[in-house]
Amino acid sequence: MARRRVKLAYISNDSKRKATYRKRKKGIIKKVSELTVLCGIPACAIICSPFDSQIEAWPNREGVERVIERYENTFVIDQSKNVNQESFLRERISKAEDQLKKLRRDNHEKELTMAMFQHMQDGNLQNISFEDANDLNKLIEKNLNDIEIKMAKLSV
Numbered sequence: 001m002a003r004r005r006v007k008l009a010y011i012s013n014d015s016k017r018k019a020t021y022r023k024r025k026k027g028i029i030k031k032v033s034e035l036t037v038l039c040g041i042p043a044c045a046i047i048c049s050p051f052d053s054q055i056e057a058w059p060n061r062e063g064v065e066r067v068i069e070r071y072e073n074t075f076v077i078d079q080s081k082n083v084n085q086e087s088f089l090r091e092r093i094s095k096a097e098d099q100l101k102k103l104r105r106d107n108h109e110k111e112l113t114m115a116m117f118q119h120m121q122d123g124n125l126q127n128i129s130f131e132d133a134n135d136l137n138k139l140i141e142k143n144l145n146d147i148e149i150k151m152a153k154l155s156v
Contacts, residue, residue, distance in 0.1 A: 043067065044068070045058040115136060
């Protein structure tokens, strides 16, 4: 017979909750024990319960202390990696900001190119600032230089 799915909700009946706690605690300790045996890794379980006055530690207090000490030592090593991760993230942010500047510059150049073509069609430059007019002048000069270079290559 297949087990039915347990609805995960707070058990309001004290005796049922206590019985469930004991069964599940036993199951968790069994799983941690199996994990240490099958995978050959140090593991521990610390269980605090409102039903027991003492905190239960598996396999024993010394074993738990060894695993926690190993975790803390690893945490110190990870802290040094976090510095590298922090610098990595700063580098990524810097690259993204540079890319954003480049995209803004490209977008501005395309807007100026569109304004140039608009001016060529109707002969009117509307709503253009002095700075944009200077940028447009530079863009036109750049385009003329590019055209001259291409013409020189073709005539060779």
